[in-house]
Amino acid sequence: MKYDRSIKPSPSSEISFRMTSQSKFSLNNELDIYFVKKNDLPIIRLNVIINAGSKFDPINKKGTSNLLTMCIDEGAGKYNALELSEQFDLLGAHFSLNCNNDTIQISLQTLKENFREALDLIGKILTEPHLAEKDFEREKSKIQTQLKQLSDDPDYLANTAFDSILFGESHPYSFPVLGLNDNIANINNDEINDYYSKFILPNNSFIIAVGDITKEELKKNLNGGISDWEKGNADFHVGKVSSPDKKTVYIVNKKDAVQTEIRVGHHSTMKKSKDYYSKHLLNTILGGQFTSRINLNLREKHGYTYGAGSSFNYYKDDAYFGVSTSVGIENTTNTLNEIFYELNNIRNGVTEEELSFAKSSIIRKFPLNFETFRQVASHIIGKVIYDLPDDYYDKYVENINAVTIDEVNKAAAKNIFPDSAMTVLVGDKDKLLKQLKDDNFGEIKVVG
Amino acid sequence: MKLLNINYQKYKLDNGLEVILHQNKNLPAIAVNVWYKVGSAQETKGKTGIAHLFEHMMFQGSENVEKELHFKYVQESGGSLNASTSIDRTNYYEKLPSNYLELALWLESDRMGFFLPALNQAKLDNQKDVVFNERLERYDNQPYGLAWELLMTNLYDKNHPYSWPTIGFANDIKNYNLDDVVNFFKKHYSPNNASLVVAGNFEVEKTKSLIEKYFAYIESGEELNHIQVVNKKLSEKKVITHEDNVHLERLYLSWSTGIAYGEDEAALDILSDLLTGSKNSRLYKTLVFRKEIAQDISAFQFSGKYAGNFTIVATAKPGHTLDEIKSEIFKEINNIKANGISSKELHRSKIGIKSSFVFSLQNLDSIADHLNSYNFYLNEPNSFSYDLNRYDKVTTEEINNVSEKYLSKLFVELRIIPKRSKT
Structure with missing residues (x-):
């Protein structure tokens, strides 16, 4: 060996990366199209994003938006549900629908050669869905059964309990996207059709296309299908409902569970807030990756868990900070003590070394965030939904670089609140109550 | 398809390490992917799960890389990394900006050659706890989480290396000691039992000399003999009923078939797609769409x-029984055996498979892992076209044949049902 193995190799010369530029145009029906050319493979990916997520579900009808999402591809134009699905299969196209709190999303990935035909099918789904009674009844029964199934899933129970407690009853984000079983029982097919007519409009949507196609070809392909989608009255917003955070422990009883699912968190500021970059760096240090404080503490030091992390979670109209992990029941209070220790401790400041590590990690990873067609599309979607500036990704590295240690420390003081953090525990109530009795993580309430 | 013809070079170092290089300059990135030819099949009874424990221990540092620094160095460079363990192999992989290639080679070679000097009891104890929690989180506390373990322990003879779960039995995880770890490392983690793929944006000659620099002087280990495996047939039909914290009953049916890349594997894969791969697939259409007796259904060949x-898995809708579901499943299987499938159905499956091959080329790490996988199973890294052709060649008659040949055999039936209330 002619070299010293103990010396970590340095990087070779710096690399350069420029994100492919994106362009934007609108159709006559006021549908905005964002386009990125990417031709390393003969693939095209297209997403239709509709401002019609579960936050718009009517009162006592929670689950409407998701049910429409399930029904909208159950037959359209001249095809019934099975025929429509077969048409996508025969094109080898990956087609999927998804509903979240803010939007309904249609995703298509095809080989270039089949793009036009697949796109025409999407046009039919948007403009001529059957939304027939029989299909509705089947999908309704499916989601009711799925919710029953999810009531066994500790992860789902913890997430939905946390949303419900954090946002409070009347908030549009406090309900599960999939809805509530007693509400779903009262939804009928007319209401699904109404929701469709009201929200599924080109001027309430946008499209992102990424792939091996020119802008002119894309425009041509959108003609005659998507371009005939008729616009309507669209000005849909939800009001922000504020509810104060209060340090409380909520126990969701799951008898015989062998673990406790833990969520700890509180409200936070929006993605557009001025200190977003400081918050991102802060969380990278606190709980954003494997080497962050929380995981190193809970997993690598104590062995309480398989993994633990924290994140700032952004919706279009609200945001929260949360810590998430699952541990053996006997370590529940030990884990909570460590989590609260870390939340308090980060407010004492981070080190220069931690900050430069976090910056390096985020900045150097940046080019790798644009590898797949899906990744490129989802970055543009985020930019539009959160209403970020046009040059957001062009300036991203520069903005991360500019953050000072003072700004990160201020962000910690302004954004991490252990004294008002709410805790959700999903596990065996009796064992948890016994363990928690001498600790002070807030008033204990048993829910569910 | 020309697209699937992946350029590569393959060679061997003197110590037996296989090296596969694939240049791909789409992004300023490189993927490094190491396969050790050891999975849970190489374990012995009482020490199950130790191959997977290594997936954890190999991140605990080596002579020149302290605990936690492996992760730290890769993440600091903007990279991502992970590892996984299967029945046949363990892989370790990272993707980094291309100017950090040397760092990745240094890290991978340090744990291949200099893992033991940094091993200690505290690290082992910590990772035993982590793995035990992994087992709780991913299996014991998951609805239906023990199903696979129950199926495999019953489908395979108790001495068969696929009869235990990759994560390991809970008691075994608690009992590993330092000697176990040392011996397992010495036996399986030698360069002559591994292959290294570097894929992405790099200069070939420079990369070859870096690989030489970091890996060449790691000493070879003993030559390993293939394990001897006897595939015994089931002597009787097995029905197992297991109570779990679930609301809905679920049925699992599992038949013994053949090995990975064996003569019937492609036909069995297509059969699984014809049965449950889409809305129009036979079982989905009948059980989920038309009769609405099942909430979900899936079938797959695992080899x-x-x-x-x-294996076929179906969840009963409330008010319907597993017997109803089972009877419909066999009705359809018998229908295929008697009447065959249409060429349109076969065509539909093949088109989907072809697109998926192209879609899979989007990820550098996925390409790197495929090169290692093809090399491991077929001794030829550039097998994307060969692999796709296996599916393209399948005929409707072959679908009939494999249905008859395998799905007429004795099988294991597992029923997961809700816990009875203790009254």
Whole structure:
């Protein structure tokens, strides 16, 4: 060996990366199209994003938006549900629908050669869905059964309990996207059709296309299908409902569970807030990756868990900070003590070394965030939904670089609140109550 | 398809390490992917799960890389990394900006050659706890989480290397000691039992000399003999009923089939797609769409180097029984055996498979892992076209044949049902 193995190799010369530029145009029906050319493979990916997520579900009808999402591809134009699905299969196209709190999303990935035909099918789904009674009844029964199934899933129970407690009853984000079983029982097919007519409009949507196609070809392909989608009255917003955070422990009883699912968190500021970059760096240090404080503490030091992390979670109209992990029941209070220790401790400041590590990690990873067609599309979607500036990704590295240690420390003081953090525990109530009795993580309430 | 013809070079270092290089300059990135030819099949009874424990221990540092620094160095460079363990192999991989290639090679070589000097009891104890929690989180506390373990322990003979779960039995995880770890490392983690793929944006000659620099002087280990595996047939039909914290009953049917890349594997894969792969697939259409007796249904061929199985899983809708579901499943299987499938159905499956091959080329790490996988199972890294052709060649008659040949055999039936209330 002619070299010293103990010396970590340095990087070779710096690399350069420029994100492919994106362009934007609108159709006559006021549908905005964002386009990125990417031709390393003969693939095209297209997403239709509709401002019609579960936050718009009517009162006592929670689950409407998701049910429409399930029904909208159950037959359209001249095809019934099975025929429509077969048409996508025969094109080898990956087609999927998804509903979240803010939007309904249609995703298509095809080989270039089949793009036009697949796109025409999407046009039919948007403009001529059957939304027939029989299909509705089947999908309704499916989601009711799925919710029953999810009531066994500790992860789902913890997430939905946390949303419900954090946002409070009347908030549009406090309900599960999939809805509530007693509400779903009262939804009928007319209401699904109404929701469709009201929200599924080109001027309430946008499209992102990424792939091996020119802008002119894309425009041509959108003609005659998507371009005939008729616009309507669209000005849909939800009001922000504020509810104060209060340090409380909520126990969701799951008898015989062998673990406790833990969520700890509180409200936070929006993605557009001025200190977003400081918050991102802060969380990278606190709980954003494997080497962050929380995981190193809970997993690598104590062995309480398989993994633990924290994140700032952004919706279009609200945001929260949360810590998430699952541990053996006997370590529940030990884990909570460590989590609260870390939340308090980060407010004492981070080190220069931690900050430069976090910056390096985020900045150097940046080019790798644009590898797949899906990744490129989802970055543009985020930019539009959160209403970020046009040059957001062009300036991203520069903005991360500019953050000072003072700004990160201020962000910690302004954004991490252990004294008002709410805790959700999903596990065996009796064992948890016994363990928690001498600790002070807030008033204990048993829910569910 | 020309697209699937992946450029590569393959060679061997003197110590037996296989090296596969694939240049791909789409992004300023490189993927490094190491396969050790050891999975849970190489374990012995009482020490199950130790191959997977290594997936953890190999991140605990080596002589020149302290605990936690492996992760730290890769993440600091903007990279991502992970590892996984299967029945046949363990892989370790990272993707980094291309100017950090040397760092990745240094890290991978340090744990291949200099893992033991940094091993200690505290690290082992910590990772035993982590793995035990992994087992709790991913299996014991998951609805239906023990199903696979129950199926495999019953489908395979108790001495068969695929009869235990990759994560390991809970008691075994608690009992590993330092000697176990040292011996397992010495036996399986030598350069002559591994292959290294570097894929992405790099200069070939420079990369070859870096690989030489970091890996060449790691000493070879003993030559390993293939494990001897006897595939015994089930002597009787097995029905197992297991109570779990679930609301809905679920049925699992599992038949022994053949090995990975064996003569019937492609036909069995297509059969699984014809049965449950889409809305129009036979079982989905009947059980989920038309009769609405099942909430979900899936079928798949799962195979490794030494054996394989074909498994169908279906969840009953409330008010319907597993017997109803089972009877419909067999009705459809018998229908295929008697009347065959249409060429349109076969065509539909093949088109989907072809697109998926192209879609899979989007990820550098996925390409790197495929090169290692093809090299491991077929001794030829550039097998994307060969692999796709296997599916393209399948005929409707072959679908009939494999249905008859495998799905007429004795099978294991597992029923997961809600816990009875203790009254």
